[in-house]
Amino acid sequence: MALDPATLPDDVDALKRLVVGLTREAVHASTLIEKLRGELARLKRARFGTSSEKLGPRLKQLELAIEALEVDEAERLAGTPVVAEAREAARSRPARRDLPAHLPRESVVHAGPCACPACGGSLRRIGEDVTESLDYVPGRF
Template sequence: MSNASQNLPDDPAFLKAMIAALQAENAKMSATLLAHDQLIQTLRLRIAKLKKQVFGKSSEKIEREIQQLELALEDLLIAASENSTRSIDEADEVAASTDAQKQTVTRRRPRVSDKAVRERKELDPGSCCPACGGELRLVGEDVSEILDMIAAQMKVIEVARLKKSCRCCEKMVQLPAPSRPIPGSMAGAGLLAYI
């Protein structure tokens, strides 16, 4: 450690730049770890729910799905343990406490950290009405989120579908939402491929 500190330059501006780069890299790694933790908790909840349903009509399908989810969870736990200082026991305690909290709450979408990298894509229907050719004006937008994995980095792609209305015929125009690999899911194709 002392040997490494002797190799550092004496220029304060260069040292500040090095510190800023290290802080940015640390923030990126923290966001990735947080996203992994959230995904692990989601998979644990899903496995617990499926284990409760295992004695129903289609129990063979559920058992196969449980096995697949447990494999994915195992891979994520290995990746998280390599990158995290938190032990698996602490993660189990956190998951157990969130299990009790989430069982009382109705189904809702998982919250993604505000620190996660976000990308916004706007689907604009244009400036001319397809029905009459009149000028369109912006009325609002519908925003949905897709959680995707890009080169081992979690990123939220925000898809904003702009709503416009024609001044001539008062028709509302909006492009359709892009299709998803799993309908109603936040997971993108890259994340599903990674899992």
């Protein structure tokens, strides 16, 4: 369900009711998806039993239903506006910290060719990859 900002009501209570309705729809859709996944898993386990011939069409129908629900949910989520707090929460994820400065470092530079092997023209650096890795060295005397 795509929401057009121009058609949204200006009343706070109406907006709250709209959010509650969308939340209920999302919970219902995710519950239905989980229920169908559980049933699909149960039927897949039963597929290799004695009456597996009867389960083939039902399994395919369940897989199609789950796929359709997932597509609908993705479209619905793509149509809803992104809240600023959600963007801030995504940006504030903890990042990997630099290694402490007191640790010894070893620099390895892989030199490339000075000239193009095909035409003999000069080459220039277009980028650089820097990697720091921590190696464990067992205790020593």
